[in-house]
Amino acid sequence: MSGVEGRSVDTDLDAERLHRVAIAHLTEPGDVRVAALVEHLGAATVHEGLVRQLDLEGLGADASARLASSEPERALEEAHRAGIRFVVPGDHEWPAAVDGLHDAPPVERHGGRPLGLWVRGPLGLDELTATVAVVGARAATTYGTDLTHRMAAGLAEGGHVVVSGAAFGIDQAAHRGALAADGRTVGVLACGADRVYPQAHARLIDHLVDEHCIVSETVPGGAPTRMRFLSRNRIIAALSRGTVVVEAAYRSGALNTANWAGRLDRCLMGVPGPVTSAASAGVHQLIRESGALLVTEASEVLEVLAPAGQHLTRRARGADRPRDRLSHRQRQVLEAVPLRRAADDFSIAGTAGISPLEVRGSLQALEALGLVQRQGFGWRLADEDPGLPGQPFLDSTG
Structure with missing residues (x-):
């Protein structure tokens, strides 16, 4: 396959890529059954089984409704025209950090290594060596968005790529903070990489496509659904060396991302808020019960993620009198x-x-x-x- 946005995928994986594209169009992203079967049987065997409507852990029947519209060659060509590349395990661009999902316990039947990642933008996934996810509430407070903007800017200045979900609230502040510091940032979407969601963030997502990149496990054209958001969260955690949660209520989706960070044995950090704020109640629970490290500024996050002896912070104390x-x-x-x-x-x-x-x-x-x-x-x-x-x-x- 030829280059996309100045990048190319490995042509010797073309057959494997087509099988994985076909499976992706026949199944839902993050289905733990799909991941397990592909790991054990291979993509070609699983694809053939789905076409023949074999049982395959119940996937054959589930996929039958989509068989008629499955055209992997055409799907790849349309993605290429839209500037989207489908990166699969074995590609030089494939991010090794995502392989940790193979051994991570599933969450609500979601899990496993993705079949591939649809990527749009010049930033390569192989460049994501120093990454940190910053996630949180959509209905964020001014306290949360201001703090997130400053923290993301500091992380970008410290050489880290900021990963988030391009949603309202904390996600938006994380991306904008990194951009304000001339840093790099990645948006991970629950919809297809050719779509814009939320529509109000069209300018932000277009900028990420032009200068950075967006990533999705969902096939192009795919709509955002609640289940796809939950599946998307594990990709955010897997792409990152650590996850920072800024403002999350008890039932916030950001806590799902935090859960994945823990299952992947990645650093989990939480920013405290006012003890009376419902928007921070989930973060406080993470710190109290899940062992999340309490952080208040970028320098503390950098110290956690850095190799021993680097980015050390000095213990804060009051002015000498x-x-x-x-x-x-x-x-x-x-x-x-x-x-x-x-x-x-x-x-x-x-x-x-x-x-x-x-x-x-x-x-x-x-x-x-x-x-x-x-x-x-x-x-x-x-x-x-x-x-x-x-x-x-x-x-x-x-």
Whole structure:
């Protein structure tokens, strides 16, 4: 088969490709029965069995309604004209990461390695070596979309390809964040790669086709259905080294993607939201019950995905304050200095339980730091001391 968008598939796989195209048109994407039969019998044998309407785990009867319209050669040619290539196992472009689906336990009868992937756009699947999926709620909040946009931009700047589903809400913010940082991004669709869904994202999807790529397991012309979205989710997880979930309610489809990330032994991360937000309840459940790592910014995701010793983040802490540099004895003296009315050295020494001589030395050091001030023959806390009431102050344990 000739090149598509500057890329080509391996011609020595043409026969295998036709068999897989035919099976894809006769069955539903992600059907675990199809994947198992093709792995054990081969695509040619399974295709022949479907044409002869053999039992084949019940697939023969299911496929009979589509036999009359099955024309794999024509389907491939039409896909080629639309700029779509059908990448199958064995092609140089085939992403090895997807092979992990072969051993992953199925979810609701969905699973297994896909027959092939319909790809549209110049970005090759063999280039997806540093990838991260960012998924979440369609009905996202401003908090969720803003955070996703910043995180996706940071991931793109860190050299990662952002993978998402081109849907409303978090998906859209993930793609746009990567694009804003001049990064690369991949949209995985539940419909055919020649269709636009949702229609409101036509400009986004067209841009992905022109500059990046979209991927689908569903044959060209295929409509998006609920079952195909569930099947699509495993492709998103399989293409990615890790999955970040930003905002997901208890029954969000993003949790299905998270489930696949776990079954594939890929890194699973969740971004917390307000504890009162229903949009984040599913994410909190992932963190609490499924071992998802809590992340709040791109640098933390990069640290999780990077090889040991790379992209290390520094532990966050509050800004240093003058009191942080005090010795234990100096803190003891400072706590004995009155707030308003000055006290002499002996009074402060008695309150602190420290000798007057050592108190004098400590008071001089505290004065140099601007924490205490002289008043007559005594001492009091400095007016600019951050520990005074009404001024922000965190002690050493805060």
